[in-house]
Amino acid sequence: DSGVTQTPKHLITATGQRVTLRCSPRSGDLSVYWYQQSLDQGLQFLIQYYNGEERAKGNILERFSAQQFPDLHSELNLSSLELGDSALYFCASSPRGLGEGEQYFGPGTRLTVT
Amino acid sequence: TQLLEQSPQFLSIQEGENLTVYCNSSSVFSSLQWYRQEPGEGPVLLVTVVTGGEVKKLKRLTFQFGDARKDSSLHITAAQPGDTGLYLCAGAGKTSYDKVIFGPGTSLSVIP
Numbered sequence: 001d002s003g004v005t006q007t008p009k010h011l012i013t014a015t016g017q018r019v020t021l022r023c024s025p026r027s028g029d030l031s032v033y034w035y036q037q038s039l040d041q042g043l044q045f046l047i048q049y050y051n052g053e054e055r056a057k058g059n060i061l062e063r064f065s066a067q068q069f070p071d072l073h074s075e076l077n078l079s080s081l082e083l084g085d086s087a088l089y090f091c092a093s094s095p096r097g098l099g100e101g102e103q104y105f106g107p108g109t110r111l112t113v114t
Numbered sequence: 115t116q117l118l119e120q121s122p123q124f125l126s127i128q129e130g131e132n133l134t135v136y137c138n139s140s141s142v143f144s145s146l147q148w149y150r151q152e153p154g155e156g157p158v159l160l161v162t163v164v165t166g167g168e169v170k171k172l173k174r175l176t177f178q179f180g181d182a183r184k185d186s187s188l189h190i191t192a193a194q195p196g197d198t199g200l201y202l203c204a205g206a207g208k209t210s211y212d213k214v215i216f217g218p219g220t221s222l223s224v225i226p
Contacts, residue, residue: 002156033214042218043157043202056213090156101147101206101214105156 003027004106006091012112018079021109025072025093031055032074033094033103034066038087049074081113117141118205118217126223130192135220137203138185144206146186148177151200151219193224 003026013019025032034046045058049068060066063081068074078085088110092103119138127133137146145164149157161170163179163186170177174197176189190197200219207213 002158004156035216043216045213045216048213058213088154092156101143101145101204102159102162103147103204103214104159105149108154108156110154 002104002106004091004093004104006089006106006109008109009107010110010112012114013081014114015081015083017081017113018077019081019111021076021078021089021091021111023074023076023091023093023106025074025091026095026104029093029095029104030072031094031096032068032072033092034060034074034076035090035092036087037090037108041087043090046076078111083113086111086113118203118215120201120203120217120220122220123218124221124223126225127193129194129224129226132189132191133193133222134187134189135201135222136185136187137217139205139215140184141205141207142183144183146179146183146206147204148186148188149202149204151202152198157200157202190222193222195224195226198222198224 005024007022030051033048036044046060048056063079066076088108090108092105094103121136148160151157161177166181166183168179174191178187202219203217205215
């Protein structure tokens with residue numbers, strides 16, 4: 001158990017819908033990272049927050065957004081969902097932050113768009 | 115653009131065999147991590163290497179960081195079925211604003 005929690009574990013929704021994925025980092029970790037993993041794309045970095053502020057962006061679509069709250073939990077919002085958004089979404093946290101390679105991953109949310 | 119390449123992409127071996135997987139880049143990293151991921155689960159951090167030429171051992175796993183800090187290798191001795199999984203390397207940039215880059219992974223299958 002990494003100490004990072006993600007909810008829900010599974011999510012099935014229809015195209016065009018909007019969903020919110022939730023992540024609670026390890027106690028004391030200030031950085032939260034979001035990743036998308038599909039079979040053909042590997043682990044793709046989406047976005048990073050550090051102590052409530054956006055710090056780095058990866059290949060995140062404009063239909064996706066995220067935020068980190070004062071209690072350091074984070075949410076990833078996915079809207080106007082398409083079939084191609086079906087993937088595993090991971091959240092990771094790290095103690096120090098920025099550009100930090102040592103990350104602790106949650107169990108993931110498996111999103112299926114039908 | 116920083117890229118990490120891993121080889122081989124897939125590896126299937128018999129229990130008890132030795133193997134080495136590689137992680138290569140043209141970029142210099144301040145540190146490099148290895149993770150193992152099992153199907154449907156999140157990656158689990160195995161090790162961090164920081165110094166060029168550094169060697170770290172974790173039971174039957176030996177990790178080496180290249181002298182120029184651009185590449186790394188993972189050697190597994192006497193592989194066991196429990197070693198099966200996706201091995202990912204990740205590189206951290208030189209500044210605190212650099213994104214961490216993940217390689218595509220090596221999928222290892224150890225057959226009993």
